[in-house]
Amino acid sequence: MSPPNDVNNCSSSMDQIIKDIHSGYVPEVPFDENKWDVRDKKLSDHTKIAQSILNGLNDQLTFLINNKSYLTVSKHEPLLSSCLYLCGEHWQSDLMWSNAECRLLANLCLKQLCGLIKVTNIEELFTSMDMSKVFIGLYSSKLDKDDWKKYPAAVQCFMWMLKCLKMPHLNSLLYILMPLPLKMFDDYRDSNIIIALNAFEHIIENTPSAELSMSGHDKILMNSLESKIRGSEYQLVPPIIKCLLSLISKMQLKHVTGKNDLEWTKFDDVLYILIPRMELESKNEPIKEFASVLPFILKSVGFSSIRWSQRLIPLFADYIMYKHSKLVTIQAIKVFILQTWPRKATHWKTLLTILVKALYDEDNLNSLPPNDENITAIVDCIRTLVAAVPEATISLNKLKNENEFQTKLILIEALNSI
Structure with missing residues (x-):
């Protein structure tokens, strides 16, 4: 991906830029445990490809910045979304398909992107975009039904975008944000359950209690977390309980309602579930x-x-x-x-x-x-x-x-x- 000779040429080649970006996406991998070695090799082999594409994208965006070719969100939404998907796959350096160089290049690209849109940071960029379309695009292409198991990098991209959303901008996207973590929370792999818990914690922290209640997600989360305490392996119990306590604290509002201190609450339900497990453990x-x-x-x-x-x-x-x-x-x-x-x-x-x-x-x-x-x-x-x-x-x-x-x-x- 090399920078064009002039600004007009660059403007006319946006489709090619997007196509090049797409070639840097981490590919689909099998999630069959019998093919785990194939999966791991395919992911690790992609690191060099991603690094090359990110490097080229950084050059391209640098060229646009130097030539003051500022972009508008409405006109260049496909380009912006493509850049977010690629960079979001490499927001951490300890991933099988990424490394420190990829992460550095991804951060540079995001910085350049913010400059082109004339915003100060990625959170401000997100507020200027229709993020529902960005998430729907990710769902429809990679995260629908059980496809998320084939695209671990897309899951990481989802988590990165989620963590960039804060109150009050996250509220209106609950219907889009909740399905993936809920599916991952029902998975049998501990690593996926931990990712789901991280998503839940961020959503709980950045969503008003009224919004959680009106959408019904408070009850869905409460039931899911409580049932998981009963059946999960012991090492998962602490993070599940901490997430559940955070949710109950958000929804209980004891200091506001002035309820009697001895009234049974959802906190008591947690002890009711946990104590029998503690008593039987040796x-x-x-x-x-x-x-x-x-x-x-x-x-x-x-x-x-x-x-x-x-x-x-x-x-x-x-x-x-x-x-x-x-x-x-x-x-x-x-x-x-x-x-x-x-x-x-x-x-x-x-x-x-x-x-x-x-x-x-x-x-x-x-x-x-x-x-x-x-x-x-x-x-x-x-x-x-x-x-x-x-x-x-x-x-x-x-x-x-x-x-x-x-x-x-x-x-x-x-x-x-x-």
């Missing part, structure tokens, strides 16, 4: 993943987490004993104390026992040095408990004088600092 890695989201959930549930005390406290006692879940469990206990202290604390003795036992274990590990971060977190949590329940001070003073503890220097030092 392996280290799943416990680590489940524990990682517990502080976030309890903070969202708020004062109502007191209704879950009978099930949460045994979980605290269990999960705090696992090396990889200890710190987040301590953090979860602190959140629980902060959220529930206004109600008469009937479980403070049990919580204090759990924390002191965890502190004791830090001083009792065979051949392993104590974890300073864990000790600091435990001490901080005990301080919070004592501040919330002054009666705990008496029990704490008694513990300091226990003969069994006198040989545990770290424990006694930590208790004396409280």
Whole structure:
């Protein structure tokens, strides 16, 4: 793709420019797992082609800029869309069909494109275009039905364009933006589910709650995310829950509605789904993943987490004993104390026992040095408990004088600092 000799010639050769751009698109690949090696080779082999086309496009756009051949959106929409599709496929450098050079060239092309349209950035360019046509074009050519599995680069392009859309410009495009992430979320591959979750999070963040509700997408997302918590592998549970909490926070609006703090909410539904999985788990890695989201959930549930005390406290006692879940469990206990202290604390003795036992274990590990971060977190949590329940001070003073503890220097030092 070489620049024309003059501006008029360039204007008359737009169709050829678009044709050249199309040749740089990442081609269709098989999604049959038996042909995964063929797929990967076809994608990696395209990198040099894409780099050459992007380099030529950059030269072409530079020529237009230097000759002040400014473009209008309405007249040059096919060219603009083609450029967006090509550059959008290379917005990341760690893709099988891309590299750092491709990403650099794609960013240069986008910068040149903005200059030709006389806008300051890509977000402003998007607001000047009819993005519904751009997305529909991508859907109709590559992302319709199950075709998205054959075009991983087109999926990346979709994600890039989606991330460039912000409130309020994203609202009117919900009907176009939601189908692909929903299809990907139902796929069996973890990588596709993660991409879908990233899309959901951006859409939730940049769409007013009223718009989500009126379109019905709040219920669709809620049902999809809740059902996925029940059936997904443990490593997917944290990102799914974080996305669900974000959606509920958007739709619940407790601070606006003034609902009773003890009223059952969708946050309680999350605990209702997750706690049984946590109670039945005994392996280290799943416990680590489940524990990682517990502080976030309890903070969202708020004062109502007191209704879950009978099930949460045994979980605290269990999960705090696992090396990889200890710190987040301590953090979860602190959140629980902060959220529930206004109600008469009937479980403070049990919580204090759990924390002191965890502190004791830090001083009792065979051949392993104590974890300073864990000790600091435990001490901080005990301080919070004592501040919330002054009666705990008496029990704490008694513990300091226990003969069994006198040989545990770290424990006694930590208790004396409280």
